Amino acid sequence: MTSTTSSPAATPAVGGVQTVRRFITYALLAATVIIAASGLSGLLDRLFTLNRIEVSYDNYGLATSLASALVAGPLAALLWWLIWRDGTMARDRASILWPVYLVIMSTVALLVFTIALLSWLADAIRYGWNPAGLAIGIIWALVWGWHFWMWQHPAKGPTRLQGAAPALASLIGLTYGAGGLVSALAQLIDAAADAGSRSVVVSDPLWQIVAQSLVWAIGGALLWRWHWVRLGVRNHTFGFSTVLLVFITGIGSLAVFAFGLIILLSILLELATGLQQPIASLLDPLGTAIAGAAVGALVFTYHSRIVAERSTGVRAATSLSTAGVSLAFAASGFGVTINALLATSSDPLLAGNIRSLLLAGLSALVVGGVLWWLTWRPREASLPERVATPGRRVFLVIIFGLSALVALITLLVIGFQLFAFLLDGGSGESFIERSRQALGLLTATALVATYHFMIWRKDRASDVDIEPAHRIGRVTLVSSGTNTELLEAVRAATGARVTVLQRAEPVTREPDVAAVVAALDGVEAAHVLVVAGAKGKVAVIPLVS
Amino acid sequence: MTQDAARPDRTLAVILSVIAAMVVIAIVVVFTRGGPTDIDPSTPEGVVQSYSRAMVASDFETARSFVSAGVLDECEEADRSPLQGLRMTVISTTIDGTSAVVKVSLEQGSGSFGGSSYSYDDLFTLVEEGGDWKVSTTPWELTYCYDQGFRG
Numbered sequence: 001m002t003s004t005t006s007s008p009a010a011t012p013a014v015g016g017v018q019t020v021r022r023f024i025t026y027a028l029l030a031a032t033v034i035i036a037a038s039g040l041s042g043l044l045d046r047l048f049t050l051n052r053i054e055v056s057y058d059n060y061g062l063a064t065s066l067a068s069a070l071v072a073g074p075l076a077a078l079l080w081w082l083i084w085r086d087g088t089m090a091r092d093r094a095s096i097l098w099p100v101y102l103v104i105m106s107t108v109a110l111l112v113f114t115i116a117l118l119s120w121l122a123d124a125i126r127y128g129w130n131p132a133g134l135a136i137g138i139i140w141a142l143v144w145g146w147h148f149w150m151w152q153h154p155a156k157g158p159t160r161l162q163g164a165a166p167a168l169a170s171l172i173g174l175t176y177g178a179g180g181l182v183s184a185l186a187q188l189i190d191a192a193a194d195a196g197s198r199s200v201v202v203s204d205p206l207w208q209i210v211a212q213s214l215v216w217a218i219g220g221a222l223l224w225r226w227h228w229v230r231l232g233v234r235n236h237t238f239g240f241s242t243v244l245l246v247f248i249t250g251i252g253s254l255a256v257f258a259f260g261l262i263i264l265l266s267i268l269l270e271l272a273t274g275l276q277q278p279i280a281s282l283l284d285p286l287g288t289a290i291a292g293a294a295v296g297a298l299v300f301t302y303h304s305r306i307v308a309e310r311s312t313g314v315r316a317a318t319s320l321s322t323a324g325v326s327l328a329f330a331a332s333g334f335g336v337t338i339n340a341l342l343a344t345s346s347d348p349l350l351a352g353n354i355r356s357l358l359l360a361g362l363s364a365l366v367v368g369g370v371l372w373w374l375t376w377r378p379r380e381a382s383l384p385e386r387v388a389t390p391g392r393r394v395f396l397v398i399i400f401g402l403s404a405l406v407a408l409i410t411l412l413v414i415g416f417q418l419f420a421f422l423l424d425g426g427s428g429e430s431f432i433e434r435s436r437q438a439l440g441l442l443t444a445t446a447l448v449a450t451y452h453f454m455i456w457r458k459d460r461a462s463d464v465d466i467e468p469a470h471r472i473g474r475v476t477l478v479s480s481g482t483n484t485e486l487l488e489a490v491r492a493a494t495g496a497r498v499t500v501l502q503r504a505e506p507v508t509r510e511p512d513v514a515a516v517v518a519a520l521d522g523v524e525a526a527h528v529l530v531v532a533g534a535k536g537k538v539a540v541i542p543l544v545s
Numbered sequence: 546m547t548q549d550a551a552r553p554d555r556t557l558a559v560i561l562s563v564i565a566a567m568v569v570i571a572i573v574v575v576f577t578r579g580g581p582t583d584i585d586p587s588t589p590e591g592v593v594q595s596y597s598r599a600m601v602a603s604d605f606e607t608a609r610s611f612v613s614a615g616v617l618d619e620c621e622e623a624d625r626s627p628l629q630g631l632r633m634t635v636i637s638t639t640i641d642g643t644s645a646v647v648k649v650s651l652e653q654g655s656g657s658f659g660g661s662s663y664s665y666d667d668l669f670t671l672v673e674e675g676g677d678w679k680v681s682t683t684p685w686e687l688t689y690c691y692d693q694g695f696r697g
Binding site for chain 2 (some may be wrong): 273277281334337338340341343344346347348349350351352353354355356358361362365378379424430433434437447450451454
């Protein structure tokens, strides 16, 4: 058997006292790096603004920066030297703490440096050139670059949690990019609406506000594109990147799109049914609503195409998430509608704006309902192929869990209001008045739970094998390369956690995917070693644990 | 089995009918209902209603006429800000000789999505002056004088 123990990548890290040692050194390294970076950026900031500050008595500030840089800096360098030595790294490389340290520090450094640089650029557009604030961006960009280099190092980079830091960075870039674009578009639309309604506007020139938002949009887009395309996060199939893809497509972008659409619809409904409030305050969220819907749709469409190329599991998880988010909007909308209806049961001194409340609830119900109808397709909900969707049971259990949580909270509120009403000796209508929000949500939750309970019962009654039976807990696969297709196929067939050990010397004519999957058929063990050998041979060895 | 297959569809149909019925009722009731009933201004609730309406309409002269003379003597007028979408319902009224306490539930909704509103309970206290009820203290949003909220 070709052994891989000579490669440090596959050597499991020694635990026990070594874990404690690693934890302490990484925590100390993180602390000293943060302190040294803040000290250095303080000193650099003073250097940049040397001829600008006319009177400065800030000796304590200078002393803090000097102490941070000159005490923590060398300590950080010493700690890093201890960690980065060949001997230490050979022991620590496979430890989970090494990539965890790198993920945390690169994400913190990336956030600090991008926020500092982009806000500095946005401020420069408004106030002109001012070097103050630039230093933080430069120093933390260097910290980020340094950690990025360690991550990518061929001999010392971590062997676990691959793809986590770039995936998080791409999410940060996407958030800046989409947020900046929404803000720029919203400013333009609001300006057009102001011009149309002849409002008196007191603000900076429009081009300036839009340009400031565009700085974030472009900066975010570059950051995102570099990670997504150049570093290949787009094609990563690591757990972390996949979860992120499902989150962006099925939850984040859809929620932004639906929320924008709901606000837009409620504004249109208010305009159509006669104004209850001044037009300027009604049109206030118009720009954000249109821009949110547009950018949300853009992000959703783009990521849906990537999801379409992924495995059945990823596609199913995304479509269940979209159905869940749509359902949440529709149910909230129905709750608000009931709330508005109950508001008419009491005779108030001041009426408030119940009509706006109703229209907002109806908008959420309509938008969420239509999206739910399109994503869940209730007429085909119990077809055998739908019942067999991976993750469907998990989805139903999540729905029941959330319903139970909402029911618990609303019942507590209703109970509290009931006792308060009994003890206060108020009128009956005051009880409904004070608990109508909770009553609305409780009704909506009850309907959601009832429908999904019927789906659950129907699924149980059908003879479709809902989830693949897990006969194998863990698979350790020895093969010539990290064949992702093979990895995915074994994972899909067994539902087990798969670890790949790569041979130091490749063999000729390795067995194909179908042969490996077929060899695992009927095997039942907690841990199975699979060796993909030469000339199409597959060895399947059940292990004790 | 066929009965089973029909069950979720039937449940869905029932749920959708309930939702449609609620929506229609809500639209009809909310849109056909007139404004709040006018309460007799000789009662404490009536005074609270007239005073609050005047404050919401920024008609401060009318509002002033409902404030008690004792408060007006030392009145430092509060900053005015527009009140939008304020809803107020009476919870209870207690009359004790020449003073009265009206407990109300207040809800301040924002213009956009209905979820972002907040509600709380508060008190109006009134005193009888020359046979009429006059407002002494109010919830903070409806104060006429700065020190009105701290009296009573």
